[in-house]
Amino acid sequence: MKIYAIETGKVKITKRWRVGQGAGIRRLLNTFLDNEYTEWLPIYVWVVEHPEGLMVIDTGIPADANKRIWFPPYMPLIQRAAKFDMTPEQEVGPQLKKLGFLPNEVRWVLLTHLHQDHDGGLHHFPQAEFIVSRQEWVAAGGFGGRMNGYLNQRWPDWFQPSLIDFDTIPLGLFPTHHTLTQAGDVHLVPTPGHSPGHLSVIVRDGEQSIFFAGDASYTEELLITDKADGVGPDIQAQHKTHRRILAYAKENPTIYLPSHDPEAKARLENRTILTLPFQASVGEKSH
Numbered sequence: 001m002k003i004y005a006i007e008t009g010k011v012k013i014t015k016r017w018r019v020g021q022g023a024g025i026r027r028l029l030n031t032f033l034d035n036e037y038t039e040w041l042p043i044y045v046w047v048v049e050h051p052e053g054l055m056v057i058d059t060g061i062p063a064d065a066n067k068r069i070w071f072p073p074y075m076p077l078i079q080r081a082a083k084f085d086m087t088p089e090q091e092v093g094p095q096l097k098k099l100g101f102l103p104n105e106v107r108w109v110l111l112t113h114l115h116q117d118h119d120g121g122l123h124h125f126p127q128a129e130f131i132v133s134r135q136e137w138v139a140a141g142g143f144g145g146r147m148n149g150y151l152n153q154r155w156p157d158w159f160q161p162s163l164i165d166f167d168t169i170p171l172g173l174f175p176t177h178h179t180l181t182q183a184g185d186v187h188l189v190p191t192p193g194h195s196p197g198h199l200s201v202i203v204r205d206g207e208q209s210i211f212f213a214g215d216a217s218y219t220e221e222l223l224i225t226d227k228a229d230g231v232g233p234d235i236q237a238q239h240k241t242h243r244r245i246l247a248y249a250k251e252n253p254t255i256y257l258p259s260h261d262p263e264a265k266a267r268l269e270n271r272t273i274l275t276l277p278f279q280a281s282v283g284e285k286s287h
């Protein structure tokens, strides 16, 4: 299966956003008031040429996000703590065309979650079927969603995704999953923690599993070392999600692709399998 990485721009966040410190409200203040920033990190969108239809995973961010007015005035701390760098040509629509695809050829747009650097390119796909977990949709909607950092006022009027209720059949340590394709080779699994209804996409390509992780961890290293980020509302859920992913990777040759991991594109191109540095314990023990 052909799979492409599209870098829709770059983001830089505070170091305590990438790896959180403290608990509760102090953790959020540490994240937003930190004066140290990461290097510029990619914002990846993934394109899967599946025989049943073209699939796009996440949509990146629009060039407008460079402008201060893109974020509403009640979000000054987010503006301070996350900086973006991108041009209109880097948006997902133009880049898809460069790869030789038309946006209206896309059958599915799978959204790992509804943060602004993942749902910022919806307008490029007016004809696709959007897939979101019901839990994420509920968390992101309305005034409550806006207060929790979702920019739902930026969604196109016509945005009405298909909502996924995971069935009750486990997949490895994931308690539930949803199979998207007739061929049974694309699975959505719940990976909450970074956001309440975060999902990851597993594409089985022969013996290999390509694991599109969204922000379940920002990098592969942070997965292996089980570090929770500084913005997720549920730290324990992040740790549990990490252990479930590692358990999956222990059983299945897995190429692990987070959205903001500078190494992810090379891992996809070289089909580099996630290897655990030692026999990491990946059970369901409490953290």
Ligand SMILES: [Zn+2]
Pocket (backbone or CB within 6 Å): 113, 115, 194, 215
């Ligand atoms: Zn996110």
